[in-house]
Amino acid sequence: xxxxxxxxxxxxxxxxxxxxxxxxxxxxxxxxxxxxxxxxxxxxxxxxxxxxxxxxxxxxxxxxxxxxxxxxxxxxxxxxxxxxxxxxxxxxxxxxxxxxxxxxxxxxxxxxxxxxxxxxxxxxxxxxxxxxxxxxxxxxxxxxxxxx
Numbered sequence: 001x002x003x004x005x006x007x008x009x010x011x012x013x014x015x016x017x018x019x020x021x022x023x024x025x026x027x028x029x030x031x032x033x034x035x036x037x038x039x040x041x042x043x044x045x046x047x048x049x050x051x052x053x054x055x056x057x058x059x060x061x062x063x064x065x066x067x068x069x070x071x072x073x074x075x076x077x078x079x080x081x082x083x084x085x086x087x088x089x090x091x092x093x094x095x096x097x098x099x100x101x102x103x104x105x106x107x108x109x110x111x112x113x114x115x116x117x118x119x120x121x122x123x124x125x126x127x128x129x130x131x132x133x134x135x136x137x138x139x140x141x142x143x144x145x146x147x148x
Contacts, residue, residue, distance in 0.1 A: 004087050008117040012090035015115065015122060016080040020093075024066060028059055032121040037062045039127050047131045049138040062125075072138070081110070090115040098116045100137045107137035 011030060018026035040053040047053065052069040052138045056062065082093040092113045099106045111129030115122050136143065 002087065005085050006145065007120070008088055008090050008115075009083070009085040011105055011117045011120060012083060012085060012092060012115055016083065016092050016094070016113075020078045020080060022075070030062060030122055031059050031062060031125075032118070034121045035062060036124045037065065037124055038125065039065065040129075040131060047123055047135055049135050050131060053131075056116075072101060073089075074101055076106070088117050090117060098134075098137075100140075103137075103140045105137040105142050107133040109133055 015027060015030050018030070019022075021070065034057055036055070037055055038055045040047060042048050042050075042054050052065045053073065054065075056065060075096060077095075077097040080092055081095050084091045092115070093110060094113060095108075095110050097106060097108045109129050109131075111127055114124075114126045114128065116117050116124035
């Protein structure tokens, strides 16, 4: 394995470990100052209930986006399921169980975070998932609720 791949793997591991433990300070420290952050694509009438999504740039904008998410949702469980790294690219598959704070409806998703790492910092972050369970929960539809 190349040194670049190993360096990227180390940053990705720190990112996912910090994310799973709720250590946002470490997460933010791993982001480049001008990080490109792409959290889904808003589609009016479909997933725009998710007020934290969209494309933004910069660590402060990411922090603001995360604050919107954590204000609306409580992450109950998050775990890295798989990690693939090649050169400056890393893809992590995450399993997450969360609940919407204002209605208690839970949602469970599996999503991919696609990272680009340069000089020890994440310069690009993009997420992929089916947002349907999140949207249902935000709208108070417990039919998508995870069985306890």
